[in-house]
Amino acid sequence: MRLTGAEITIQCLQEEGVEYVFGYPGGAVLHIYDALFNQDKVKHILVRHEQAALHAADAYARATGRPGVALVTSGPGVTNAVTGIATAYMDSIPMVVITGQVPTPAIGLDAFQEVDTVGITRPCVKHNFLVKQVDELAATIKKAFYVAASGRPGPVLVDIPKDVSQHLAEFSYPKTVSLRSYAPVNKGHSGQIKKAVQMLLEARRPMIYTGGGVILGDAAPALTRLVKSLGFPCTNTLMGLGGYPGTDPQFVGMLGMHGTYEANLAMQHCDVLLAVGARFDDRVIGNPQHFYSEERRIIHVDIDPSSISKRVRVDVPIVGNINDVLDEMQKLIDASAARPDAAALKDWWKQIGEWRTRDCLRYDRTSAIIKPQSVVEKLYEVTGGDAIITSDVGQHQMWAAQYYKFDKPRRWLNSGGLGTMGFGLPAAMGAQLAHPDATVACVTGEASIQMCIQELSTCKQYHLPVKIINLNNRYLGMVRQWQQILHGNRYSESYMDALPDFVKLAESYGHVGVRVEQPADVEPALREAFALKDRVVFMDFITDQTENVFPMVKAGQGLTEMLLGAEDL
Amino acid sequence: MEANRPMRHILSLLLENEAGALSRVAGLFSARGYNIESLTVAPTEDPTLSRMTVVTSGSEEVIEQITKQLNKLIDVVKVFDLQEGRHIERELMLVKVRAEGKDREELKRTADIFRGRIVDVTDRTYTIELTGPRDKLDAFLEAIDRGLILETVRTGASGIGRGEWILRV
Numbered sequence: 245m246r247l248t249g250a251e252i253t254i255q256c257l258q259e260e261g262v263e264y265v266f267g268y269p270g271g272a273v274l275h276i277y278d279a280l281f282n283q284d285k286v287k288h289i290l291v292r293h294e295q296a297a298l299h300a301a302d303a304y305a306r307a308t309g310r311p312g313v314a315l316v317t318s319g320p321g322v323t324n325a326v327t328g329i330a331t332a333y334m335d336s337i338p339m340v341v342i343t344g345q346v347p348t349p350a351i352g353l354d355a356f357q358e359v360d361t362v363g364i365t366r367p368c369v370k371h372n373f374l375v376k377q378v379d380e381l382a383a384t385i386k387k388a389f390y391v392a393a394s395g396r397p398g399p400v401l402v403d404i405p406k407d408v409s410q411h412l413a414e415f416s417y418p419k420t421v422s423l424r425s426y427a428p429v430n431k432g433h434s435g436q437i438k439k440a441v442q443m444l445l446e447a448r449r450p451m452i453y454t455g456g457g458v459i460l461g462d463a464a465p466a467l468t469r470l471v472k473s474l475g476f477p478c479t480n481t482l483m484g485l486g487g488y489p490g491t492d493p494q495f496v497g498m499l500g501m502h503g504t505y506e507a508n509l510a511m512q513h514c515d516v517l518l519a520v521g522a523r524f525d526d527r528v529i530g531n532p533q534h535f536y537s538e539e540r541r542i543i544h545v546d547i548d549p550s551s552i553s554k555r556v557r558v559d560v561p562i563v564g565n566i567n568d569v570l571d572e573m574q575k576l577i578d579a580s581a582a583r584p585d586a587a588a589l590k591d592w593w594k595q596i597g598e599w600r601t602r603d604c605l606r607y608d609r610t611s612a613i614i615k616p617q618s619v620v621e622k623l624y625e626v627t628g629g630d631a632i633i634t635s636d637v638g639q640h641q642m643w644a645a646q647y648y649k650f651d652k653p654r655r656w657l658n659s660g661g662l663g664t665m666g667f668g669l670p671a672a673m674g675a676q677l678a679h680p681d682a683t684v685a686c687v688t689g690e691a692s693i694q695m696c697i698q699e700l701s702t703c704k705q706y707h708l709p710v711k712i713i714n715l716n717n718r719y720l721g722m723v724r725q726w727q728q729i730l731h732g733n734r735y736s737e738s739y740m741d742a743l744p745d746f747v748k749l750a751e752s753y754g755h756v757g758v759r760v761e762q763p764a765d766v767e768p769a770l771r772e773a774f775a776l777k778d779r780v781v782f783m784d785f786i787t788d789q790t791e792n793v794f795p796m797v798k799a800g801q802g803l804t805e806m807l808l809g810a811e812d813l
Numbered sequence: 814m815e816a817n818r819p820m821r822h823i824l825s826l827l828l829e830n831e832a833g834a835l836s837r838v839a840g841l842f843s844a845r846g847y848n849i850e851s852l853t854v855a856p857t858e859d860p861t862l863s864r865m866t867v868v869t870s871g872s873e874e875v876i877e878q879i880t881k882q883l884n885k886l887i888d889v890v891k892v893f894d895l896q897e898g899r900h901i902e903r904e905l906m907l908v909k910v911r912a913e914g915k916d917r918e919e920l921k922r923t924a925d926i927f928r929g930r931i932v933d934v935t936d937r938t939y940t941i942e943l944t945g946p947r948d949k950l951d952a953f954l955e956a957i958d959r960g961l962i963l964e965t966v967r968t969g970a971s972g973i974g975r976g977e978w979i980l981r982v
Contacts, residue, residue: 367844371887391887424982425829425890425982517878551872686958 245416249378249409250275253342256385258285259417259805263315264304264677265289265342270317271357272344275409288678289706292698296670298328298375299696302337303674306657307632311338311392312674318344318406319357322364322373324704327579327664329399330368334661335483336460338397340388341369345764347407361403363389367810372729377494378411381738383418390421395428396548397460430545430672440560441519441576442542448588449595450476453499455528456483456660457521457546461566464488464653467520471568473577475589477596479507481522482645483660490649491629495603496596497549500528501797505604506596508795508803513595519544519560521566524556525661532556534802544781545569604795604808605646614763616640616715616787619770623685626770636668639721642768642793644687663811666695672710673702683711685772690716690784691740700753703780711773714746714783725792729813740748750782761786818887823895823902823972825884825980830856834888838865839847841886847871847879851904851969857937860892862982866971868947882946890982900976902946907932908954909964912939916961927953946970 247255253276257265266289269277291297294316301312312332318327322343332339346355358451362374371391373384392400444450452474458467464487469586471478471494479489479499488495497504499511511517511529517540522528526794529535532555532618544551544558545566562569607617620643623631635641635658651657657675659667672686686693693714703710714722723738747757756779760769766785773781795806807813828834835854840982842849850868857864862947869879876894883892895902914922924941925929933940943953947970954962974980 336879363836366833366837366840423887550878550885557874600828670966 245414246412246556247415248275248279248719249381249404249411251412252378252381252415253385253404253409254283255277255415256314256382256417258283260285260389260551261725264316265313265315266291266301266304266674267315268294268297268321270321270344272318273315273405273409275406276315276342276344276404288315289669289673289702291702293696294324294424295328295666296673296696296699296702297668298325298339299572299664299670300313300337300674300677301641302328302332303634303671304550304658304678305332305337305339306671307654307675307678308638309654311340311389313342315342316344317357318346318361319359322359322361326364326368327666329365329401330665330777331659331662331667331722332399333370335659336397336788337399337455339399340385340392341401343401343403345403345405345408347408347742348405351405361401365401367397369401372401372403374403374405375408376405378408378413379411381408383421386418386421387423391423391426400621404468416627418530427487429563430548430565430568431543432542432562432569434572434710436560436562436574437569440562441573441580443516443541443543443560445577445580445582445584446472447476448585449513449515449592450509450518450550450584450589451514452476452478452514452518453481453511453522454484454487455481455522457566458484458487459653460507461521461547462653463521463570465531466567466570466574468807470574470577473574474539474584477593477691479503481660482658483529484522484654485645486650486653489651491651496600502646502793502795505795505806505808506599507604508797508806509599510596512803515539517542519558520570521546523551523554526555530802531800532796534698534805559561597605600690602808607639607791611763611788613678613788614760614785615767616643616717616785616791617647618763619713619715619766619785619787620687622767622770623687624648626767626774627683629683631655631685632657632679634668634671634675634684634686636688636695637663637665637687638689638692639717639793640687640689640692640715640727640792643715665692668692669696669699669712673699673708676708677706678711679805685713687712687713687715688759689721690714690718690743690746691720697749700750700755700780701783704754705776709776709780713779714782714784715787716746716784717787717791719789722793724747728792729796729807730798746782746784750780755780755782757784759786776798817874819870819872820876820896821868821870822876823900823970824867824869824880824883825893825895825972826867826889827980827982828862828863828865829888830861831888832865835900837852837886837888838867838883842867842869843883844859845878845882851967853969853971866969874971891980893974893980895972895974899976902945902970902974903967903971904947904950904970906943906950907966908933908941908943908952910939910941910957910961911937911961911963913937914974916958920961921959923953923956929953956964
């Protein structure tokens with residue numbers, strides 16, 4: 245069967261079982277859009293800005309585990325998409341990004357809407373391809389899906405020149421793909437796993453620290469089983485929330501710059517640390533010199549060898565598929581007669597219990613002004629803890645992470661690595677399309693939401709009834725917080741003046757807008773909004789301008805050097 | 814502390830002979846702030862593969878990260894640190910020198926001592942070809958009068974393991 249490159253592209257997406265393509269048409273992809281028009285298996289979601297296409301595809305992948313797909317045109321289509329590609333890259337999200345390119349004879353001649361797409365995106369993709377011959381197209385797309393989803397996942401970009409999308413080739417979709425230069429390790433080293441289990445069983449002050457790798461590797465059930473059977477405390481990174489049930493007593497909260505007192509101290513003072521699918525990054529352990537301890541031995545399980553011993557030297561590295569490694573650990577533990585020293589473990593839990601009594605997430609619940617934390621707590625209650633929560637970046641993101649207890653994986657979608665403002669709303673769209681019956685809420689702030697607010701229009705077009713929880717403090721809150729604490733209260737350019745009337749703005753897009761100004765109105769407003777199952781509701785909560793996120797570890801410091809509240813400033 | 818001292822390493826790579834493979838490697842070094850002393854690349858007897866030699870320096874930890882990051886690149890098929898075994902390092906240098914009067918004989922003699930060859934001659938210049946490890950080429954440049962050097966061009970090091978050890982797919 246001879247098809248055009250454009251038809252081949254769409255056929256490949258069909259073969260891969262792609263449900264949605266998020267994109268925006270333009271000159272270089274017109275043939276591909278034409279091929280989309282002539283079929284109805286792959287549905288296209290027309291966003292209002294390419295950045296949003298990438299974020300929505302990314303969130304679709306985060307919510308389902310299947311690669312997200314985006315389609316943009318050459319030149320500005322690509323440059324607008326770069327933020328979204330980099331966001332996915334930093335969080336290891338599987339995505340296939342198809343970009344149009346100027347026709348091959350025009351490449352390099354500064355043609356209209358030409359950029360060096362492969363060059364621009366090279367540092368923020370797992371891999372990219374420029375397809376120069378139509379007969380390589382199908383095999384290239386097959387490779388792109390394989391590379392994106394296997395090993396440590398990531399975005400893969402396929403750049404298709406316009407003439408390639410027009411030329412004819414015989415189409416057959418390869419069933420398998422093998423690359424001599426790419427063979428991700430799956431099975432962990434048995435000897436190392438044995439050593440790790442022995443170390444865990446001999447621990448006196450154990451700690452289990454897990455990250456986004458548990459979510460990406462669908463290893464939450466295996467992790468939960470392991471933590472339960474050992475009786476050890478467990479903490480999750482920002483990216484790892486939901487990997488272990490947030491309501492379980494063995495969960496000590498998120499760790500890191502805005503982690504709980506008990507999680508951070510347990511990280512610092514444990515004698516055996518099991519790190520799973522996490523990468524000891526600067527926002528998690530702070531300064532590695534401060535983190536270092538003679539007494540602590542570290543086991544690190546990760547699918548990416550380069551994540552191991554990058555910032556922190558580890559004692560037992562295990563490269564492998566997390567789910568399989570945890571399963572193998574479980575089998576060894578189940579088969580072993582040895583058990584962790586019960587008395588030592590009891591003392592350790594007693595110590596953790598004492599740390600917990602600091603009640604580090606307390607805040608003023610009697611305030612006459614709405615406290616942002618209380619909005620997230622009420623959101624948790626009203627949604628029964630069962631919503632998919634997306635967020636943007638800043639204080640609201642940290643409050644959502646701290647106060648919404650995620651019991652399941654793939655319910656908390658945020659830009660952890662790149663920290664991309666503007667992620668939240670398009671991510672909510674992607675999540676809602678992936679799970680049409682789920683409750684999806686975007687926790688955001690008045691600054692972040694404006695970075696992709698045009699997507700309210702996309703929500704209208706595709707009937708995506710997401711709920712927007714705007715924690716409006718009229719400041720770039722996290723910037724203001726750092727300026728208060730680290731820059732002598734000099735609030736340089738962090739005040740958000742001239743804000744729109746969000747209620748009217750939402751209404752102008754055909755949505756419901758609500759402004760909430762009184763603490764007593766928070767819960768009723770949320771209940772009313774979530775009862776409107778088929779509508780977008782934009783809730784503008786006017787919150788305390790001076791509230792800060794605590795605990796806080798200042799950049800460059802150690803995990804024990806936490807500020808716990810205004811009294812520590 | 815010994816492990817933290819930056820050491821010179823010669824990394825041998827086999828990579829797919831594809832457009833962009835070189836820029837992926839070069840980009841990785843600049844993006845992550847690794848040193849490159851030299852980098853050479855050319856296709857091998859198998860035209861689908863290129864062989865690259867990168868000379869870099871760093872602590873053991875940095876070299877370990879460089880090796881892991883290189884291995885992560887999809888176009889990179891194999892990475893080997895030649896420092897881990899006995900190896901041969903060679904670099905080619907062409908030096909154009911001012912060769913007049915009594916310098917002419919002196920330069921010829923020095924080139925002979927270093928087993929260099931004079932590959933081009935004019936009334937006033939010699940162009941000398943010299944092959945060897947970096948140190949030897951450096952030593953030659955030190956041995957001749959600096960003021961006579963008009964131009965130098967060096968290929969950067971190529972390396973290969975000694976004995977029966979081979980790097981291939």
